[in-house]
Amino acid sequence: MEHTKKHPGYTTYILVWLALLVFTSITVTIAGIDLGKYTLLIAMFIAAIKSALVINIFMHIKFEEKIFKVFIFLSGMTLLIIFILTFSDFLFR
Structure with missing residues (x-):
């Protein structure tokens, strides 16, 4: 079966990579702040967003x-x- 969906260009890959860098920076910053029991919850939420970006764009599951x-x-x-x-x-x- 042929795929008719268009794959993203280099601009999309660069933007997703920059978003992953930003989310990683936020995760490191959150780890240094004492938010009590919410620290792990926020870190896991950010990790879920990052994994969704990687799975959908870099692993081409979206297509x-x-x-x-x-x-x-x-x-x-x-x-x-x-x-x-x-x-x-x-x-x-």
């Missing part, structure tokens, strides 16, 4: 068939469930 997107989603949900079970076990011991 793949729907079945690839479904499997990426299912593997992400499986990982999320594993994290939730692990952290709930850690918190309630």
Whole structure:
């Protein structure tokens, strides 16, 4: 099956790379600030944004068939469930 969607140009790659640098800088800055229990939450939220950018743009998942997107989603949900079970076990011991 041929792909009819247009892949991004170099400008998009450079902008996404700059966004990743900015988000990394924000993550490092947040790590140095004591926000209590929200520090980890904010860092994980920023990491989720960065991973979405990498997966969609650099790994070209945005331009793949729907079945690839479904499997990426299912593997992400499986990982999320594993994290939730692990952290709930850690918190309630």
